[in-house]
Amino acid sequence: MKTRILAATVLASLLSHAWADVTTPTASQLEQEQRRIEAERKAMFDPNNPATKAKAPALPSSAAVQGEMKRIEAERKAMFDPNNPATKNAKNVFPNVPTPEVSNVDIQALAKRYEQRADARRTDDLMVFVSFTMPPESLKRIVAQVSRLGGTVVLNGFKDNSWKATAFAIKDLGEKRGNVVVNPNAFAKYKVKSVPVTVLTKPEAIDQLDSEGCALPDTYAAVAGDVSLDYALDEIAQHDRRFTELAQRYARQLRGR
Numbered sequence: 001m002k003t004r005i006l007a008a009t010v011l012a013s014l015l016s017h018a019w020a021d022v023t024t025p026t027a028s029q030l031e032q033e034q035r036r037i038e039a040e041r042k043a044m045f046d047p048n049n050p051a052t053k054a055k056a057p058a059l060p061s062s063a064a065v066q067g068e069m070k071r072i073e074a075e076r077k078a079m080f081d082p083n084n085p086a087t088k089n090a091k092n093v094f095p096n097v098p099t100p101e102v103s104n105v106d107i108q109a110l111a112k113r114y115e116q117r118a119d120a121r122r123t124d125d126l127m128v129f130v131s132f133t134m135p136p137e138s139l140k141r142i143v144a145q146v147s148r149l150g151g152t153v154v155l156n157g158f159k160d161n162s163w164k165a166t167a168f169a170i171k172d173l174g175e176k177r178g179n180v181v182v183n184p185n186a187f188a189k190y191k192v193k194s195v196p197v198t199v200l201t202k203p204e205a206i207d208q209l210d211s212e213g214c215a216l217p218d219t220y221a222a223v224a225g226d227v228s229l230d231y232a233l234d235e236i237a238q239h240d241r242r243f244t245e246l247a248q249r250y251a252r253q254l255r256g257r
Helices: 002-021 027-045 062-080 107-120 136-149 163-172 184-189 229-239 241-254
Strands: 126-130 152-155 180-182 197-201 220-224
Touching: 126 136, 126 184, 136 152, 136 229, 136 241, 197 229, 197 241, 220 229, 220 241, 229 241
Parallel strands: 126 152, 152 180
Antiparallel strands: 126 197, 197 220
């Protein structure tokens, strides 16, 4: 019994000493700790702090730059040296590009034929405005009919912006007389906004233009639509007395009369 009382007394003594050691910080101590933490935070984010300031990357010395340039130049000379054993017997490797078939179209002859036609400066009174965006069947029909009458098929521009591609496309249409021309000015002159359009003009009125450079309305007749040339000529003959005689003459010629 005495032993138990003694143990309890010792335990109570120890607990009292432990609670005595745990003390609550004073307001002054808390304020001091806050100042310490704030000082550390400011130092951490201070751009002028030597401990945290980023160091500028070290630039190579002038001697190191010169040495690197000499090394590169030596490699370049060795690469192009015809006596360099490493490259002297190296085989040239070329890409396997298929060779295009030889074309039978004489581009020079086509160009000469069109130049001769331009040099003649003949004023056509029959024109049909077309585009390569039209169906090939319609284009071939128009080109064949206009060619029979000695008229002109007018394009607004080159196919794929290429003279060569245009020449091949014209050949595919069966045109051989130089009756197809590229003339964007004619599109503007006769106010052609869509194709095909058949136009009959008065050659003597070729220079009669309005203030915008367009042909005067009474100097030409036009029929729009993907129709045959003889149909377009009949329409002009029936509805525009100014061009009745010319349209009928072309229609008879086209029908072989």
